[in-house]
Amino acid sequence: MFNREVPLKEKSIVFIGFMGVGKTTIGKLVAKKLYRDFVDIDEEIEKEYQMPVSQIFSSIGEKAFREREKSMIIDYCQQKLQIISVGGGAFLQEEIRNVCLSSCIVFFLDLSWESWKERISLIIDSRPVLQDRSLEEIEELFYKRQEIYSVHHSKVSTDNQEMEEVADYIVDSLKLAWELYD
Template sequence: MIAMNTEIPLSEKNIILIGFMGAGKTTIGQLLANKLDRPFLDADQEIEQKYGMPVTEIFKCMGEPAFRQIEKDYLTKLCHNSRSKVVSLGGGSFMQDEIRQACLSSGIVYHLDLQWEEWLKRFEALIGTRPLLQSKSLEEIEELFNSRKIVYADNHYTIAVDAQNPEQIAEAMAQQIRVSWQQE
């Protein structure tokens, strides 16, 4: 278990969802936010709104390093200045040490864990909207998947998302979170 900032009451911490692209962070995050009566933020969607273009266009126009800086600025500020939200991170966000440390210290980080074979079933639906998939071979994507999974292991809770539907996953998470709030 990762140490958390104890100055923020557990019931006020942001709940942060991490995992590989296509793991269901946005879908499950929206369901979880509704169940907990909290606002939901999708980090990529928030950045898209601010810049008036999709992440794929930000990557093309500004480059990945610029996007990663935008992402870091947004998420570290959110972690330090915002409470009681459910936040879905982009698949690569957690790779940045500063973002990872801010999330782990000020929030409750859930890794939505998906096996490679299950992820492959989602590949066709993802390729058009995920900039990192558009220029990589399947072997390179699998390497990225495995390297990110190592970093995602630095979390408070891991939830296997292969065998359940998003509603079941969100409900199980909400029950677990409510119990932890009652034990405060």
């Protein structure tokens, strides 16, 4: 599954996980610590359409958003040295899973439901997938989505961890892997 034609050190890094686990915030920190470019796919699509994701969903629809999400991720995964945070639903698409897993290093940011629940107020208004769902329905979605995140190269548990701590752990584990395998 791992394409070894590109040295590990040059491979782009992809962050996956449920909405609100910290892909954007931690991805930015890791990029800063490694002096690399950072790209957040949701933010790039928002820039392109000049509107927030929730408005993209209501105006052009989720299907069109998913198509753009796929083409953009494929483009970025073909580049080296990128730090890429994808949207929480990106791994629903098999083609995205395949391209990320074959050409990049995929980190799954894991957070328990109990911890996630405490963060809901920070994200509920800006995530269209969470709108009009009861807490029970969101919990069901949370557990259902764990299956798509189960394919990854490395899992990082973020429960009770400060963002800086998580980012430092990721950078240390990457440096170790580069030393061991390149």
